[in-house]
Amino acid sequence: MHKDGRAVVLETSGVPFYGPDGRLDGYRGIDRDVTRRKKAEKEKAAMTEQLTQTEKLASIGQLAAGVAHEINNPLGFVRSNLNTLSEYLDVFKDLLALHGELSNAYEKGEFEEIVEFREAIEKLKKEVDLEFTVNDAGQILIDTNEGVSRISSIVKGLKDLSHAGVGDLVSHDLNNCLKDALKIGWHEVKNKAAVELDLCDSLSVRCRPQQLTQVFLNVIVNASQAVQENARINILSVKVNGQAFIEISDNGPGMSEEVRKRIFxxxxxxxxxxxxxxxxxxxxxxxxKEHGGTIEVDSRPGLGAKFRIKLPLANEAASAA
Ligand SMILES: Nc1ncnc2c1ncn2[C@@H]1O[C@H](COP(=O)(O)OP(=O)(O)OP(=O)(O)O)[C@@H](O)[C@H]1O
Ligand SMILES: [Mg+2]
Known part of the structure; x- marks a missing residue:
């Protein structure tokens, strides 16, 4: 407590002193008023926390805006396709009604009505260009299906994103994840590039294997989509300084610095x-990141792309337990 009644924080440094009998008599030293420093430290911690929170909110906001944009686009044309299909359906309903009338007139043998309804049907067919309408309806259904698949792949991606940390960790050989990824993506890769595998003996990592397979699959599929002529994809696994190291490289067109900065x-x-x-x-x-590792890319225009993934190796004792 300060003499003016204020509560202050003191930092004391001192040395003990002892009486002639060797008993502790007290401390001699100085007290420093660090109230201001403590306050500044507290403010700084609060600010840092607020900043992290703001950054988190900013990235959630960015993600939400991205999702909205990506979903809005296919949603827009799915909606407009449904409107067109509903207009086409009205045409088909009108035609069906006229055919119903025609068939009634035919049953009753009313010749004049038969001619009248036939003419009405032919007129309507011409007006709406029936052949075009039928073909267009088929195409619209294909496009709509594509739009819906796009929305569902975005939603699936978001689910994967939010489930990144879910599931049990097991000790697993990363080479098997690489081989699985190659098997799953083989239909994409086989006609695009020659794949060369250079895998070390075993690369045991505490991980969620399916997720790592998903990571490798995306990097490999990206490479196969990027490469052009005389295409090659090289996959390397090795232990370096107690870490698992995976490199997936291609001889595709690479990327500019602007693209490279934004790929994640x-x-x-x-x-x-x-x-x-x-x-x-x-x-x-x-x-x-959830697995405690890093993923980096090395790429320049015309010089292909090299993705490097590092993950901590499983502790052999822990994995044996
Ligand atoms: N090997 C590569 N060579 C050149 N560019 C690449 C390579 N890998 C990724 N990219 C660039 O990074 C971008 C982002 O890749 P990412 O895998 O996140 O999305 P995508 O492949 O475009 O779509 P998705 O993976 O959802 O099908 C790609 O669009 C491409 O521009
Ligand atoms: Mg991709």
């Missing part, structure tokens, strides 16, 4: 609409 952002994609959601690498980044 959710929804960043340079692929044509409908080809990529842009979630692949952001999910990969989250999964690797």
């Amino acid at each position: 952002d959710p929804f960043f994609s340079t692929k044509p609409v409908g080809k990529g959601t842009g979630l692949g690498l952001s999910i990969a980044y989250n999964i690797i």
